[in-house]
Amino acid sequence: MSLTVPVILGSVRSDRIGIRAARFLTAQLEARGHTAPLVDPAELRLPLLDRMFKEYPAGTAPEPLQRLAELYRRSDAFLVVSAEYNHGVPPALSNTLDHFLEEYYWRPSAICCYSAGQFGGVRAAMPLRAMLAELGMPSIPSLLPIPRLQKVITAEGAAIEPWLETSTKRFLDELAWYADALRERRQRGTPY
Numbered sequence: 573m574s575l576t577v578p579v580i581l582g583s584v585r586s587d588r589i590g591i592r593a594a595r596f597l598t599a600q601l602e603a604r605g606h607t608a609p610l611v612d613p614a615e616l617r618l619p620l621l622d623r624m625f626k627e628y629p630a631g632t633a634p635e636p637l638q639r640l641a642e643l644y645r646r647s648d649a650f651l652v653v654s655a656e657y658n659h660g661v662p663p664a665l666s667n668t669l670d671h672f673l674e675e676y677y678w679r680p681s682a683i684c685c686y687s688a689g690q691f692g693g694v695r696a697a698m699p700l701r702a703m704l705a706e707l708g709m710p711s712i713p714s715l716l717p718i719p720r721l722q723k724v725i726t727a728e729g730a731a732i733e734p735w736l737e738t739s740t741k742r743f744l745d746e747l748a749w750y751a752d753a754l755r756e757r758r759q760r761g762t763p764y
Contacts, residue, residue, distance in 0.1 A: 574616045574749050575648040576607045582654040582665025584614040594653045595684050595729025600740055601651070604748070608651075609643060613664045616640070617719050637671055644675035649751035650709055653684045656696035661703065667709060677708040678758050680750035682743065684716040692717030712750050716743040 577600070581594040594610055600701055601656060616636045621739035625637045633641070644650075652669075653664050682702045685693030694717050704711050722732045731737050 573751060574607065575601075575748060576609075576643075576646055577601055577649045577651050578609050578611050578643055578647055579651045579653060580665070580668060581587050581613065582652065582662045582668070582701070583628050584664040588613070588614075588655070589688060590653055590655050590686055592721060592725040592727060592729055593684055593718055596725050596731060596736075597651055597653065597740070598682060599729055600605075602746060604744065606748075608624040611640065611668065613668045617667070618668060618671060621667055622674060625671050626674065635678040641672065641675055644672060647679060648755050649679055650676065650681040650704075651684065651747065652681055652695060652711075653686070653698065653728065654696050654700055656685060656691070656693035659695040661696050661700050663671075665700075666703070673707060678754055678762050679709050680747065680754055681709040681711045682714070682716070683711050683737040684743075686718040688720065688722055690719045692719035712746050714743050714746050716740060729737065734751055734759065 574711055579594050579598050581591045598608045619634070620637055624634055625641050652665070654665055657663070657704055683697050683700055685697040687693040694715065697715050697717070701711050718736065724736055725731055
């Protein structure tokens with residue numbers, strides 16, 4: 573069954589390599605027949621969090637927030653692509669996520685973490701798991717860490733290393749399973 577899975581990128585740096593992973597994952601999701609819009613904070617240029625989307629009077633939220641709220645409400649899952657900044661979550665990602673809350677509820681998330689070095693951003697994934705759970709979109713058990721991203725995915729988003737496609741298949745299979753299960757449960761109602 574087709575899913576809507578926004579791919580939320582976490583970096584706004586001018587020389588960011590994470591865009592490669594976001595392009596790769598978007599293409600992988602679309603090849604499965606899913607809708608996978610890229611949520612890029614560099615393009616959105618969201619303000620630093622002053623008010624959450626829900627705190628704006630109806631119809632007065634900035635246009636990018638309104639557009640994201642509409643996308644998130646019709647989404648089945650979220651795929652977060654995160655770098656590791658000082659062993660933590662990039663500020664642009666935190667800011668992008670923190671504008672919303674109820675829009676995430678009862679939907680799974682998945683974490684793809686990356687780095688230019690050998691650890692693949694996994695130290696950022698752990699605090700990100702806690703954050704995503706608190707936002708109402710707990711992450712699936714598996715991670716997709718990508719070490720040395722610049723050597724594994726082309727600038728256009730094509731995999732160079734065969735292991736990546738194998739790992740990505742399992743990762744996306746797991747995300748789809750959780751998304752299908754939670755969509756079915758949401759249709760029957762939620763606790764609140």
